[in-house]
Amino acid sequence: MKTTSKDDLRSHCAVNYGVEMFGDRWSLLIIRDIVFAGKKTYGEFLKSEEKIATNVLASRLSFLEGQGILLKAPSPDGRKDFYTLTEKGLDLIPIVLNIVLWSAQHDAKSYVRPLKDFVARISQNPMQVSEEVKALVRNGGCLFPNGKE
Template structure:
């Protein structure tokens, strides 16, 4: 598993730091699943369409927790399950996810999957307002598209 302590960083560049901490594909998709689908458990993350391997998921969840992006706590209803939630540090990644959505909507000509037009319009008009709303929603245990959790 990769680590992102000062001794192991490839450089002192701030972009590199971000890539080291949250820039791999799976970490961003886990964060996406929490923010947009409300996923909280290992089993829910396993059901994502991208098909993450169990060992990779376990590694990424542990790494994100180690980096202070996620916190883990036993489920109140089933103590055999853990709930993963974004910390304040993790919530600060929401504007990055929203920027990726806007960039993808502008430049992805091959995908038939598009974010809702209302969301894109609001993001273009007021990205920080939307970001603050999404942060508050996720901080309170919600998600952008709560019906997406299975």
Template structure:
């Protein structure tokens, strides 16, 4: 019998749990692509500029689904494709992603968030309110920057 992820954790430290579930580079970038660009399909995730390998993407999507971060449903227009969406557990990662945005805006002089100064300023002033608004937007199928989908 295959051991569950719970049985394989290095420790039950809260930080370690988070790192093991969403702390690898690719998992957070998948969450980012859903929240910020509205990506929903394997092919859309594959086109991200970071260049994730197909086997790594398939593995991360399966892991995030297994962990209850993502849900997968068939595309009603093309049953050969699946749509991925954040579950409530996944939506609860949005404040973390937004805090990473604030941190990057502060320390990365070349960060592309600098193009969104108004959003970053609003996020700095009202992080809880903005997080809740973004959660509601994504929960309803939207995203922050739909023009960045490609």
């Protein structure tokens, strides 16, 4: 997939740039899967409950890699590719956490609603939590290694 350059943008509005880079549903869900569940491989992303189509997944992974949001590298055994967030990708974590807060407030069935301490902590110290999560993910970790957020 072709990468988007500054000349390909519909406008240079800051909101438009963000929407064109990561604003589609699938891109944000791939980022979510890395941050929250620690997913790293194509096969792991395919198993997400939203059931992304294989061609859409391949296209989004390629696009995010081309935009410098994801880094693709072979696994140690060379049989799979691992996808990780670059620093540019890690900078999306505060946005994802704000979406979590918004969803917890407005979606009565949100998976994070029962996690009141987690939601309160993000709400009270968003910058600190964002930096902690960035460090965790940068070092190969994730927020909820054993299940849903």
